[in-house]
Amino acid sequence: MTAPLHPDTVAVHSGRSDLEGLGVHALPIDLSTTNPLPDIERGGDSYEAMATGGRPPADGSMVYARLWNPTVARFEAALAEMEHAEASVAFGSGMAAMTAVILAHTNAVGKRHVVAVRPLYGGTDHLLGSGLLGAEVSYCDPHEVARSIRPDTGLVVLETPANPTLDIADIADIVRQAGEVPVVVDNTFATPVLQNPIDLGAAMSLHSATKYLGGHGDVIAGVVACSEATAEALRRVRAVTGGLLHPLGAYLLHRGLTTLPVRMRQQQENARRIVQWLIDRPEVAEVFYPGLDGDPHGILDRQMRGTGAMIAMRMRGGFAAASTITTATALFTHAVSLGGVDSLIQHPAALTHRPVPPEARPAADVLRLSIGLENADDLIADLAQAFAAAPSIAEPPLSERATPLSDAHTGAVRA
Ligand SMILES: *Cc1c(COP(=O)(O)O)cnc(C)c1O
DSSP, X not given: OOSOOXXXXXXXXXXXXXXXXXXXXXXXXXXXXXXXXXXHHHHHHHHHHHXXXXXXXXXXXXXXXXXXXXXXXXXXXXXXXXXXXXXXXXXXXXXXXXXXXXXXXTGGGTOOEEEEESSOXXXXXXXXXXXXXXXXXXXXXXXXXXXXXXXXXXXXXXXXXXXXTOOOOOHHHHHHHHTTSOEEEEXXXXXXXXXXXXXXXXXXXXEETTTTTTOSSOOXXXXXXXXXXXXXXXXXXXXXXXXXXXXXXXXXXXXXXXHHHHHHHHHHHHHHHHHHXXXXXXXXXXXXXXXXXXXXXXXXXXXXXXXXXXXXXXXXXXXXXXXXXXXXXXXXXXXXXXXXSXXXXXXXXXXXXXXXXXXXXXXXXXXXXXXXXXXXHHHHHHHHHHHHHSOOOOOOOGGGTSOOOOGGGOOOOOO
16 A cells, blocks of 8 residues: 555554564564573573664564563554554553663663653653752753753653643644754654654653543553663663563553543544533633634644643632532542543642642642543533532633634644
8 A cells, every 4th residue: 555544544543563474463462571582592582682772573582571561562652543643652651761761871871861842741850850860950941942942951841732721732833942952852742643743853752651641540551652772761761670561451551552542533623512512611721722822823733633631720729619619529530540442531730730830830729630531512512511510700701802713723623
């Protein structure tokens, strides 16, 4: 076949090229922790190749599952193709993936400085600020990246759309500002369905695969799409530190990828219905959703193919209202995490962003919604009854105070 395949087709078929040769149709799960060695020499050569980040030699062995696992490798090949990358490397969590990225671009290459563009997921902010990995971190706004770079800067960390307030940063502009310094983009919220950071010059696209990629709330995992050279550096860190993804998790993720485009489209459609409803509600002071301000700088147009299914909102009744609403919803589960087929609600300042220093922490009246695959009318009715339980406030709805969603981002997920 010569024409490039549509992303929907890639999602269903990628990472499966060896299955026919194996005589199977569904993805096999290989649980071996150790593997037979042909002889000492080729066993040793295989070990050497993989402990330094390479792949198992054709005439060698996979040796040990901390070095290589074929079920994980198939998922990695699939995700790489969806992200338009040469390779990807999977980890036991999003944070293990971020840890490996930081170690491979600081300590391992003799650099010690990281530029981190805020806002970031609370766990990432916490990891960077903890000093645990020996990196020195400068936090900055998107326009301050160039002036934050130093000779010892090894990495720029960016998240867009950012957790929890859906801030959008211009990936290509930040890559330009970073110059020679590699940029990792946390692409968890957009997924490869809506955004491919590597096409915009980023060195790495990182996912908490726990969220949309898995999509069913039953796998903790992380993955980094990148060049083969960067993958070698990351596999080396993984082999040495052991932040592995279990093959059962890789199997579920690989299966989950097949429905990712369809899930994203439908969850996004639900989210857009809910945003339209929220901006008319007197209880809501502000809605955070990409495109609500009309995309004045054209960034959404340039880098995204849709606006996603995450929403944040500021409640007019402050923390008291936010707190009541989280316990009053029935369909929305009050829980952290996001991106699954069922809808979740949570309070970022108290939970996901609790470790973030006060100056960068979300406000106390902010709630975050992860919109699932339930019927949108049912979700709206659930929010309506939860709002009714919260302390009442008489204010005009947001639609009389702000621009409604523009037609420019109708949520059509383009190929
Ligand atoms: C959840 C999350 C992470 C961390 O991933 P884990 O799989 O929980 O370790 C990183 N970035 C973002 C944007 C997230 O939402």
